[in-house]
Amino acid sequence: MIVRNLEDARKGERLVKTRGWDSTRLLLAGDKMGFSFHITRIFADSVNTFEYKHHFESVYCISGEGTIEDHTTGEIHEIRPGVMYALDKHDRHTLRTKPGQEMVMACCFNPPVTGNEVHREDGSYAPMPETV
Template identity: 75%
Template sequence: MIVRNLDEARKGERLVVADGWDSTRLLLAGDNMGFSFHITRIAAGTSHEFHYRHHFESVYCISGEGEITDLATGQVHQIRPGVMYALDQHDHHRLSARGELVLACCFNPPVTGAEVHRADGSYAPAPAHAQGA
C-alpha cells in the first residue's frame, strides 16, 4: 500500500515547478502502478501549450476555471470543477487558466519525475523499464 500526503510531497523532490505551473507527482513510474498521478496547479492568467506525443493523459478539474483548446481543430472546451478531459489521441493543446486551476492528472506510461517539457511541449518517450518492458 502506498500512502502519501499532498502537503508533505509539495515540500520535497516530488514537486516540479515551471513557469506558470507546478505539479506534485504523488505516483511515479518507480511506484510500479502502470500510471503516474499528479496534482497540478496552473497559475491564473497563464496559458500553456503541450503536446504529449509519447504519453496519454487524463485530467480532472478540482477547482478553478479555464479552457482547453484543441490546436488541430480549434475547438475550445470550458474547464471548471467536475470536468474531465482525456488526451486520447496525443492531442496538441493549449490550456489557459482564468483563475488558478487545480487539476488531478494521470499519465500513461507513467512519468519518472525527471521529465522536462521539450520545445514542442512534449516529454521524451518513457524509458523501457518505466513501461514495464
C-alpha cells in the first residue's frame, strides 16, 4: 500500500514548478502502478499550451475555472469544478484560467512520468526511454 500526504509531497522533490503551473507528483513510474497521479495548480492569469505526444492524460478540475482549447478542432470547452477531460488523441491544447483564478486539477498520465519531466519546447514530455 502506498500512502502519501499532498502537503508533505509539496515540500520535497515531488513538487515540480515552472512558469504557469506546478505539479505535485503523488504517484510516479517508480511506484509501478502503470500510471502517474498528480495534483497540478494552473496559476491565475496563465495561458499554457501542451501536447503530450508520448502520454495519455486525464484531468479532473477540483477548483477554479478556465477554458481548454482543442487545437485540432478549434473547440473551446469551459473548465470548472466537476469537469473532466481526457487527451485520448495526444491532443494539442491550450488551458487558460479565468482572470484572477487558479485552477487545481487532479491528473493521471499513462505511461507514468518519472518525476523529473518538464515540458519541452513543443509542449510535450519526452518519451519514456529519454526520461528513465
